[in-house]
Amino acid sequence: MTVEDLEKEIPGLIEYTETMPEEIRKKAFVKVCPPGKLIHQKDCELQFFGIVAKGENRVINEFENGKIYMIETNRAIDFIGEVTILAEMPRTSVTIEAVTECTVIYISRKDAETWIRNDQHILRLMARRTAFKLYRSSYNNGLKLYYPPTFLLADYLVRAYEGSLSEQTDAVFPENGAFILQKIRERLSEELGMNIKTLDRTIRSMQKNGYFNLTKGKISFGYEEYIKMKEFITTAKG
Known part of the structure; x- marks a missing residue:
């Protein structure tokens, strides 16, 4: 499956991928993650940026004593690794697990940073999505x-x-x-x-x-x- 295949299947995805540079689009790959699969592991070096085209995932914080705290659940269309990139941090801060089957478009972090640096459209979408999650968390905090x-x-x-x-x-x-x-x-x-x-x-x-x-x-x-x-x-x- 390619990015173009997903765009045909999910027209709403085009808003997120229409300005992706052609050289980055050619290197992007699509991966399907079954329910329960870890999409993103806490404390790992972020190597790929992702766009979740389909499915639902949950964001959790894992602690050394084995306890798990669930932060939130998110549904497509969503981003993977955007907070780490925007914060300019090398490692991930949370674990993300597929709740339902998730279809994710992956591009390398280096390519993602180049795209974000040169394209205000994708940067605005990422900022809006991050702000929405922060707003939701702040609203229910406590x-x-x-x-x-x-x-x-x-x-x-x-x-x-x-x-x-x-x-x-x-x-x-x-x-x-x-x-x-x-x-x-x-x-x-x-x-x-x-x-x-x-x-x-x-x-x-x-x-x-x-x-x-x-x-x-x-x-x-x-x-x-x-x-x-x-x-x-x-x-x-x-």
Whole structure:
């Protein structure tokens, strides 16, 4: 697969690749990363800059004791390595893992720096994307420190429900119209910044209070429960 093939398949990608110099385009290569594959490893020398054309990835921070803190999830179209390049640092600061199958266009760091230095269009796109992530992080900063686990889980479920509605993901909404969260407990624990015991206790408590049901161990709920969680969040905030 080539960059041109991806541009035909994903027209929105052209905004990101239209000003790529021809000599760099010829050397670019496309790689498909399966779910769970590490796209970007913390503390490694950045050798390639990437443009994620398809798929969803998660940004995590790994610590020496084996603990993982999930910073955010990002969906295409996205960049890989842009923060390291803009900061002019040699090594990466985070690990990026494919959540779904990700298709990434790779170019060497040297070529990327040349392109960015000479092209304000790609620089503006990178700056906009970086600023969006910073804005999102700043907006939610402190949430996990000052709200109880029930609030954090309700807030997560409401956002997941709304996101799935906007995407109209049929796989998430079976025939009975219930939303089913397709996440294992370990992944949910990482994303919420909550240990497994606390998460299990929170799930049991919220299930008992009628916020959702468990379907084969997975959280499921409908529109009425969604509204109930929205009201709970509003009350908790104010």
